[in-house]
Amino acid sequence: METVDSTRAFVKNVKRVIVKVGTAVVTRADGRLALGRLGALCEQLQELNSQGYEVILVTSGAVGVGRQRLRYRKLLNSSFLDLQKPQTELDGKACAAVGQNGLMEVLHGERIGTLFHCDANKWASIGEIDAREMAVAARECSRRLQVLSSQERSKILQDIASNKLVSQIKASTKIPVLGHADGICHVYVDKSADMDMAKHIIVDAKTDYPAACNAMETLLVHKDLAQNGGLNDLSVELQTKGVSLYGGPKASSLLKIPEARTFHHEYSSLACTVEVVEDVYAAIDHIHQHGSAHTDSIITEDQEVAEVFLRQVDSAAVFHNASTRFSDGFRFGLGAEVGISTGRIHARGPVGVEGLLTTKWLARGSGQIVDGDKSIVYSHKDLTQQG
Numbered sequence: 449m450e451t452v453d454s455t456r457a458f459v460k461n462v463k464r465v466i467v468k469v470g471t472a473v474v475t476r477a478d479g480r481l482a483l484g485r486l487g488a489l490c491e492q493l494q495e496l497n498s499q500g501y502e503v504i505l506v507t508s509g510a511v512g513v514g515r516q517r518l519r520y521r522k523l524l525n526s527s528f529l530d531l532q533k534p535q536t537e538l539d540g541k542a543c544a545a546v547g548q549n550g551l552m553e554v555l556h557g558e559r560i561g562t563l564f565h566c567d568a569n570k571w572a573s574i575g576e577i578d579a580r581e582m583a584v585a586a587r588e589c590s591r592r593l594q595v596l597s598s599q600e601r602s603k604i605l606q607d608i609a610s611n612k613l614v615s616q617i618k619a620s621t622k623i624p625v626l627g628h629a630d631g632i633c634h635v636y637v638d639k640s641a642d643m644d645m646a647k648h649i650i651v652d653a654k655t656d657y658p659a660a661c662n663a664m665e666t667l668l669v670h671k672d673l674a675q676n677g678g679l680n681d682l683s684v685e686l687q688t689k690g691v692s693l694y695g696g697p698k699a700s701s702l703l704k705i706p707e708a709r710t711f712h713h714e715y716s717s718l719a720c721t722v723e724v725v726e727d728v729y730a731a732i733d734h735i736h737q738h739g740s741a742h743t744d745s746i747i748t749e750d751q752e753v754a755e756v757f758l759r760q761v762d763s764a765a766v767f768h769n770a771s772t773r774f775s776d777g778f779r780f781g782l783g784a785e786v787g788i789s790t791g792r793i794h795a796r797g798p799v800g801v802e803g804l805l806t807t808k809w810l811a812r813g814s815g816q817i818v819d820g821d822k823s824i825v826y827s828h829k830d831l832t833q834q835g
Contacts, residue, residue: 659717661788775797783801
């Protein structure tokens with residue numbers, strides 16, 4: 449009898465397989481789609497499907513694909529004089545909007561928007577009139593997109609994907625929204641921090657995946673470190689890794705670096721803002737004023753200061769002596785992450801599939817009644833949840 453690895457014994461009872469792939473899988477080194485790898489992936493998923501598994505493909509590679517496409521279009525539509533100017537980093541959400549359409553086209557063999565209406569004619573027979581009308585509207589929108597020029601289409605998609613639109617939706621809707629508009633994550637280095645640890649953490653938080661929403665965008669440093677050389681050491685460590693630094697009023701003067709236009713900015717690239725603060729309370733105030741309630745971290749050996757930070761920073765994830773990059777559904781053990789929520793209903797922080805579900809309670813009795821809770825003793829135990 450074949451011996452089964454005890455750590456994988458659960459696989460025999462699996463009915464659904466969720467596959468998560470990222471930019472490194474779906475794109476080549478030059479940013480173009482890796483069609484060979486995508487083809488092999490599709491074959492493997494089809495094989496799983498033919499074996500009776502329900503397969504869900506989750507891809508975060510849209511940002512990489514979109515960035516390559518937008519840069520190519522910008523190159524085609526730029527004059528020689530334009531190309532001599534400093535190039536600004538493309539908005540991450542705009543890249544995702546453009547890239548996702550490319551992935552949909554490859555993986556499904558369909559054009560923009562067709563996934564929303566391909567079965568619209570079937571819905572009418574079961575009375576889903578509203579859904580059908582929405583699908584038809586999506587079809588019309590996709591047709592209009594297809595007749596626009598590449599430049600016009602890119603502009604529309606950038607507007608659709610903007611942080612401003614996400615913020616407006618969250619602010620104006622009466623429906624609870626799970627999501628976040630920005631990922632402005634802070635790392636605060638306290639005066640009692642282990643400096644070697646601090647260097648490792650800030651480099652990882654910024655450079656591990658600069659475009660991720662959990663990457664460090666602002667480095668806050670205690671004022672004492674500006675006097676003893678710690679601030680300079682931290683800035684040099686980042687610069688040697690290729691990170692461009694922009695300073696607040698204090699840091700820009702001390703480090704002789706360009707001043708940041710605003711503290712509320714998500715670079716999504718190898719760049720970050722640096723500022724000097726008085727103490728942990730000033731750091732907390734700064735985070736609440738300029739942050740996005742996503743993920744913030746403190747580096748300190750002082751446990752009391754750490755507890756103040758952990759308890760008072762009102763963000764979805766708050767860390768002590770750890771990189772902000774750990775704020776991730778997979779790393780939290782939630783499976784494939786479907787998003788991160790900075791709100792308070794009902795899931796907060798990284799959200800897995802379970803975070804999108806609600807609970808239905810089933811009770812099987814034999815005539816029990818409450819009757820004012822007379823002669824009743826309640827006991828509780830964990831029950832197996834059923835999907």
